[in-house]
Amino acid sequence: MAKxxxxxxxxxxxxxxxxxxxxxxxxxxxxxxxKGEGEGDAPALDEDSGEEAQQEHDPA
Known part of the structure; x- marks a missing residue:
């Protein structure tokens, strides 16, 4: 038998x-x-899971 x-x-x-x-x-x-060309209207997607990325908003 071959290895x-x-x-x-x-x-x-x-x-x-x-x-x-x-x-x-x-x-x-x-x-x-x-994104730099102005396609910022679509929500950011997490490439690994395909879900929307969680964006933290700083209530300052």
């Missing part, structure tokens, strides 16, 4: 994590650019 190449599998997992991190960073950068 499993664990190094190959680990490298593939690492590459997938890197790709996902780059994709997330790219989306975050695009969102930041669009």
């Amino acid at each position: 499993t190449n664990f190094q190959y599998e680990k490298r593939q997992r690492e590459l997938e994590k890197k790709r996902k991190a780059e994709e997330k960073a790219r989306k975050k950068q695009e969102a930041k650019q669009h």
